[in-house]
Amino acid sequence: MQVLTRFTYPTFIGLCGLLGTFSDILQNSNIAIGAIAGLLMLGLACLLLPKELVVDRFWSGLLGNDVSEQFSARPFGLSCALLAMLLYGFSTLSTKAGEEGGVIAAQFPEVRQFQIALGVAQQDIAAIKNISAEIRGDTSRLLESSERWLKFELFLLHEANGHKPNGEWNYVPSGASIFLFNETPLQYEDLLIVLSVPGQGEIYRKSYPRVLDREQRQERNAINVAYESVDVCISAKRRGQEEWLTDKHSLAIHHGPDQYTTEYQKSDSSGVQIFASATRCG
Structure with missing residues (x-):
């Protein structure tokens, strides 16, 4: 200088x-x-x-x-x-x-x-305002915009089982694959997926230490039986925040005219809930 x-x-x-x-x-x-x-x-x-x-x-x-x-x-x-x-x-x-x-x-x-x-x-930016206001106290509440939560789908798998009268193959549900997509700009920790069947108990359990924003997780042939009804529980902690979320809902098979329209559809849901203390699926 x-x-x-x-x-x-x-x-x-x-x-x-x-x-x-x-x-x-x-x-x-x-x-x-x-x-x-x-x-x-x-x-x-x-x-x-x-x-x-x-x-x-x-x-x-x-x-x-x-x-x-x-x-x-x-x-x-x-x-x-x-x-x-x-x-x-x-x-x-x-x-x-x-x-x-x-x-x-x-x-x-x-x-x-x-x-x-x-x-x-930790994505504590504009998208967070669309998800929830600041948590006060220990009471739980519903997530205002559930589409901002993780997207979970259970895809039915089919296998051929004989022929139909018209000669076409007859496909029947044989199991399911799991698809998880974090379509939010948030990151989650200690994510747990638990699937159970009414009257039979737990059939699937999977945990992930961390799920990043826009990240996809999938597991083919996760379930080798096509259960007519499945109860789903997903829990996770939002990274960097004292905020735990749980999503409990049920899926039931909707039978269509062919394997392309026969699929799991949501039949019941309690909504995504936010807690100010550690809460997770059983």
Whole structure:
């Protein structure tokens, strides 16, 4: 930094912009606060203290940097104060947009994914507002928008069993495959799937330590019997939140005219429930 008037102004502007960007993306206001405090201290020093002390003795003497004769400390101090005000305004906007991941993430979805990859945000952004309000107390309640929850399907498998009178093969249900799709932008931990048959008990149990956003899990031939009715229980904890969700419903086979229309359909459901304490399927 040989010439202050040529290098310092763009350097300070670029540095402040970079720190403001980091503060917004990382959702860490301490970065912006530190930058604002530093700018204010530097600005006040240039405005209130003699030029001989700030520039000649400190900047040129202690740091060993040359300063041009045209440099004026007071305009530089005002510039620092102005940058501090601008950074404060941006930091305030970033705080208000915290639910959406910050000002930048609200405009660019790629930044949201970057935040998730860094672990800065567990998708605690706009999508969360569509799922539920903050939990208070230990009482459970229904999830307002169940389509934002995990998608679970039990696909019937069929095998040929003789011929029909018209000579076509007769296909009968022979088992089922499991399909799980996290179509939400959230991540879940300690996910458990338990299937049971009325009067027979548990027929399937599967746990996943973590299910990422937009992740699919499937298991072919998970069940080798086509039960007419299956009770489903799915439980999981939302990553990074003290929030446990359970979904209990029943599936029953709907028989159509052929194997393409014979499928499991939801026959009963208690709805997805949210709990403020650890709750999971049995």
